[in-house]
Amino acid sequence: MNEKQCLSFHLFVIWVLIALGGIEAIWGLRQLYGLAVSNHALYALTGSFYNPGPYSGYLAMVFPICLHEWLNVKNVRERRWMQQGKCYLSIGVILLIVCVLPAGMSRSAWIAATISSAWVYGMHASWGSRIKEIGRKYRGRALAAIITGGIVLLMAGYALFHLKADSASGRLFMWKISGLAIAESPLWGHGSGTFASVYGMAQESYFAAGSYTKTEELVAGSPEYAFNEYLQIAVEYGVPFLILILMLIAFCLWKGITEQKIGICGGVISVLVFAFSSYPMQIPGFAIAIFFLLAACVISRSKISLIFFSLIVALLGTYCLKSNQYDACKEWFRVKMMYNIGAYQAAKEEYEVLYPELKNRGAFLFEYGHCLHKLKVYDSSIRMLKEAIQYSSDPMILNIIGKNYHALGEFEKAEEWLIRSTHRLPGRIYPYYLLVKLYTEPEFQNLEKFKQTASIVLTKEPKVQSTAIKEMREEVRKLIIDHSER
Structure with a gap:
């Protein structure tokens, strides 16, 4: 294979990503100007993604490639038509990315684009050799410059932190x-796809211990x-596997830098920085782009490397086709409309059909279990929701299990699950409200616990005030009056 053939794959990756980056940037501009619909009701800018975070990260990945x-x-003074077109x-x-990226409000993407672009420009300007030369000639001034630069970076970091402090x-x-969660199983991890479940359990244990701050209670959530x-890799697969992955990425970067694939390496660096505070590998399109970037770093003159890469792509493609859930998810979206309007019996029949294909999706299992709860099939609902816990950190699953046990008259179990919910997300008022109702049951009446939980419902400050919270508080006040009159 000659050099021209060797470079073809590298150039293919570069220009496909640049073209896709341009399309995404134009897509985002159209959304900002109201000419295209966003993929998320809460955000005006998402590109072809569901969220502005990964969308901004994708643009940040393409930016250093374009810069290179x-x-x-x-x-080049006398450019051929091909060079002119590239320019x-x-x-x-x-320019398109510069117009769109600030609107995404993703600090992670801004930092990734800045660091990777500075590295690409530094490689072109030979900053490494210049810095060494300046360091030898002006040691005192170089030290002062480093200290000043450090102070500026700290100030910039402080400003970025407080731009969206709660986030x-x-x-x-x-x-x-x-x-x-990593400390519980550092060597082997907890298993593929278990992050949400393991995280929920770890957060529940942390809050149950009681040594947490008000800020932590306020910002806690149930992330996927x-x-x-x-x-995330360390949680699911263990620290040794994470080290192995980092070594593989380091090898790809070393190989790419030695072969002067600066733009491709800049894209990889951007992703590595972005991955510190986001989830690019959880987005299929983003993950594929990263895979091709790493491959472009290492595929060289050897025909074997290109054949090996093609084999990996074929195997991954076959696996993705066999495990593809697109049609099932499309059908689930249709059934979800029945669920949302309260047609639970019709939804339940459809969920039964979809269950074999979607039984590893926490959101689907929760809907199915909640549907069974609404139909008063409490035992089946409990079984389905306990499956959902294996794929989700959502405390609402615990609440519905508690309500199921309450309806079955198993009050001690109901109390156990609802208390678990208060530990998983102590900032939520709903599980305390359910406990208040539980403690008013004649067979499980407990005046002291009733007063304690009622006080929490009435005084706890929620993240966001809502009509539901007002209704819960009004009902609790009525229960207090009823108990005081007895």
């Missing part, structure tokens, strides 16, 4: 709980992902 291609041709396309996509605090808390790919 532009730097390669911008100083215009790369600078055009850069940043939430990420830090997620990483803390993920760290506790760790918002840090490194921590």
